[in-house]
Amino acid sequence: MPAIPTPAVEPSPTWLSLWREYELTLSVGGKSSATIRSCRSVVLTLARHATAAELEPADVTRAWMLDYLLRQKEARKGGS
Numbered sequence: 001m002p003a004i005p006t007p008a009v010e011p012s013p014t015w016l017s018l019w020r021e022y023e024l025t026l027s028v029g030g031k032s033s034a035t036i037r038s039c040r041s042v043v044l045t046l047a048r049h050a051t052a053a054e055l056e057p058a059d060v061t062r063a064w065m066l067d068y069l070l071r072q073k074e075a076r077k078g079g080s
Helices: 015-027 033-052 064-077
Strands: none
Touching: 015 033, 033 064
């Protein structure tokens, strides 16, 4: 479960298309349905944050990703 609130937006069509391609790759690679569900949760949560920031997959920079991950980490401190 994400530590920072997930924006109440649906991932953009581009993010959803990217997920479907990745899901197919995982499935063809023999990953379990539990692994695929876990990956779906993580990817689509990230996609919602990016969509809310008006970012498509090609627009996500290393700096944005690091900021997102640091915010997730900071939000978890002391919560466990």
